Amino acid sequence: MIAHTIFFYFFSFIAIFSALMVITSRSTINSVFFLILDFISIGCLFIMVGAEFLGMILLIVYVGAVAVLFLFVVMMLNVAQQKQSWFIGKKSTHIPSGLIVGVLIFLELLVVIGGWKYKEGIASSSSIIINKDISNTHQLGNVMYTDYILYFQLSGIILLLSMIGAIVLTYRKRENLKRQNYFTQISREKSSSIEIKKVEFDKGVKIDD
Amino acid sequence: MEYLNIFFQEIYKIIFLVIPVLVSVAMIVWLDRRVWGLVQKRKGPNVVGPFGVLQSLADALKFIFKEIIIPASANKVIFILAPIVTMTLALVAWAVIPMSEIHVLADINVGILYLFAISSLSVYGIIMGGWASNSKYPFLGAIRSAAQMVSYEVSIGIIIINVLLCVGSLNLTDIVLAQKNIWFVIPLFPMFIIFFISALAETNRPPFDLPEAEAELVAGYQTEYSGMMYAMFWLGEYANILLMCALGTILFLGGWLPPIDIYPLNILPAPLWMILKILFLFFLFAITKAIVPRYRYDQLMRLGWKVFLPVSLSYVVLTASFLVYFELLPTKGS
Numbered sequence: 001m002i003a004h005t006i007f008f009y010f011f012s013f014i015a016i017f018s019a020l021m022v023i024t025s026r027s028t029i030n031s032v033f034f035l036i037l038d039f040i041s042i043g044c045l046f047i048m049v050g051a052e053f054l055g056m057i058l059l060i061v062y063v064g065a066v067a068v069l070f071l072f073v074v075m076m077l078n079v080a081q082q083k084q085s086w087f088i089g090k091k092s093t094h095i096p097s098g099l100i101v102g103v104l105i106f107l108e109l110l111v112v113i114g115g116w117k118y119k120e121g122i123a124s125s126s127s128i129i130i131n132k133d134i135s136n137t138h139q140l141g142n143v144m145y146t147d148y149i150l151y152f153q154l155s156g157i158i159l160l161l162s163m164i165g166a167i168v169l170t171y172r173k174r175e176n177l178k179r180q181n182y183f184t185q186i187s188r189e190k191s192s193s194i195e196i197k198k199v200e201f202d203k204g205v206k207i208d209d
Numbered sequence: 210m211e212y213l214n215i216f217f218q219e220i221y222k223i224i225f226l227v228i229p230v231l232v233s234v235a236m237i238v239w240l241d242r243r244v245w246g247l248v249q250k251r252k253g254p255n256v257v258g259p260f261g262v263l264q265s266l267a268d269a270l271k272f273i274f275k276e277i278i279i280p281a282s283a284n285k286v287i288f289i290l291a292p293i294v295t296m297t298l299a300l301v302a303w304a305v306i307p308m309s310e311i312h313v314l315a316d317i318n319v320g321i322l323y324l325f326a327i328s329s330l331s332v333y334g335i336i337m338g339g340w341a342s343n344s345k346y347p348f349l350g351a352i353r354s355a356a357q358m359v360s361y362e363v364s365i366g367i368i369i370i371n372v373l374l375c376v377g378s379l380n381l382t383d384i385v386l387a388q389k390n391i392w393f394v395i396p397l398f399p400m401f402i403i404f405f406i407s408a409l410a411e412t413n414r415p416p417f418d419l420p421e422a423e424a425e426l427v428a429g430y431q432t433e434y435s436g437m438m439y440a441m442f443w444l445g446e447y448a449n450i451l452l453m454c455a456l457g458t459i460l461f462l463g464g465w466l467p468p469i470d471i472y473p474l475n476i477l478p479a480p481l482w483m484i485l486k487i488l489f490l491f492f493l494f495a496i497t498k499a500i501v502p503r504y505r506y507d508q509l510m511r512l513g514w515k516v517f518l519p520v521s522l523s524y525v526v527l528t529a530s531f532l533v534y535f536e537l538l539p540t541k542g543s
Contacts, residue, residue, distance in 0.1 A: 002212070003212065029284075029287075029340070033287070033337075036333070052317070052318055052319045052322075053319055053322070056319050056322035056323060056325075056326050057322070059326035059329070059330065060322065060325055060326045060329055060366075063326075063329070063330060064326065064329025064330060064332070064359075064362065065329070065359060065362075068332060068333075068336070068355055068359055071336055071340075071355075072352070072355065075336075075340050075348075075352075135318045135379075136318070137318060137319060137379055180507065182508070182511070
């Protein structure tokens with residue numbers, strides 16, 4: 001139990017520390033790396049509470065794919081070289097608008113969380129019976145593909161929609177572009193690509209017409 | 210006192226896992242160069258020690274005594290962190306690899322997901338190294354490598370789903386034990402081929418070694434690295450290759466199980482079978498490096514997204530419908 005507590009505080013300390021560093025560190029690239037560290041330590045916390053499937057999926061999806069794209073964007077835009085001049089410049093218009101938005105969100109959160117009440121008997125109203133004999137992943141599958149299949153499919157469709165949306169937004173047809181066709185490249189024969197021409201003296205040949 | 214005991218026991222186990230892995234990485238580098246040489250009618254490294262087996266040790270010694278140069282314009286912290294990340298991730302993944310039914314450090318429920326997560330993390334070492342060098346070629350190499358690894362991970366994930374459908378468990382030991390009657394390489398042979406090629410791409414091996422294509426990018430993401438830091442990248446890379454071979458063995462070649470459970474075959478100890486199979490897969494890797502020319506980058510991307518992804522996805526549908534139709538779907542633990 002002691003080891004468990006030590007590990008819990010270790011991971012949560014790293015999680016909170018790196019979450020703070022994400023918003024306070026000066027260079028954007030460091031922010032992204034701290035974000036990755038945050039994901040990893042949160043994943044470890046998930047595993048510690050026994051949700052090993054969620055923890056692993058968090059690592060695979062967020063750290064393995066999403067954060068890589070984050071890093072890509074940050075590296076390509078070269079924002080790392082830019083210093084954050086928002087708080088230094090005299091005519092900064094960001095601070096007032098940011099403050100207004102921040103205060104509004106804070107108030108909204110206060111109102112929502114302040115008025116939060118759990119429905120009575122919510123713990124017992126859950127219809128899922130947890131079988132302690134089978135593993136967490138197994139149990140998750142049992143619930144997800146039976147009771148919640150509609151929500152599962154819906155979230156899949158939302159993901160598909162966003163994928164199609166991203167493709168539609170970024171796709172543009174460019175004219176006059178030389179494309180490589182693998183089949184024609186591979187299936188090229190000597191007879192169709194080489195032609196021997198007799199060159200008469202002082203005349204030359206006309207090619208490529 | 211009890212905690213200390215457990216702690217030291219675990220440390221002892223870890224040491225006895227890590228040291229063999231590191232030694233076998235050194236040996237595998239030698240084997241790789243040797244096979245490469247023999248295919249090209251050269252001798253390969255054959256001077257240091259018998260048949261040159263100690264060549265990697267000599268190389269490592271040389272690397273240790275070389276100066277580590279950190280470019281002035283590099284981001285120092287990330288630059289130093291990159292090889293450490295690569296190497297650590299390559300070694301950490303070995304924790305769940307079962308060498309036999311009892312020889313496994315961490316027999317966790319979601320072993321295969323753990324392996325997949327670690328291998329998807331290993332792209333960071335390369336990106337960090339490429340970016341922190343603050344130079345053209347490493348950056349281009351890192352971008353290529355990241356795109357390549359992310360795309361081939363998708364097909365590897367779907368191939369793993371194929372195997373999991375036949376097993377019904379995410380535990381690596383269960384996956385091996387499910388192959389007692391027949392190795393998955395036979396019913397899922399097309400998937401094995403795709404897995405092999407994706408593993409080549411995932412570990413940046415030739416013919417997919419575009420991140421370090423000498424002709425275009427000098428040495429890719431490790432251009433600015435020298436001395437021990439370069440050697441760590443190198444070790445991490447080969448440990449990853451070995452890991453992919455082990456994963457292929459577990460998923461398709463029946464792990465530590467002998468081909469048939471009859472007398473002369475089953476007297477060999479289980480870990481030895483595992484090692485033999487890993488070596489066989491690595492031999493295939495080495496031969497591929499020697500005989501296949503490098504792919505073009507757009508061909509590589511096309512292969513990943515337009516060929517492997519649809520094929521492996523439709524194979525998932527095929528496997529699932531087959532299992533459902535013949536009522537062979539595995540229940541827990543079988």
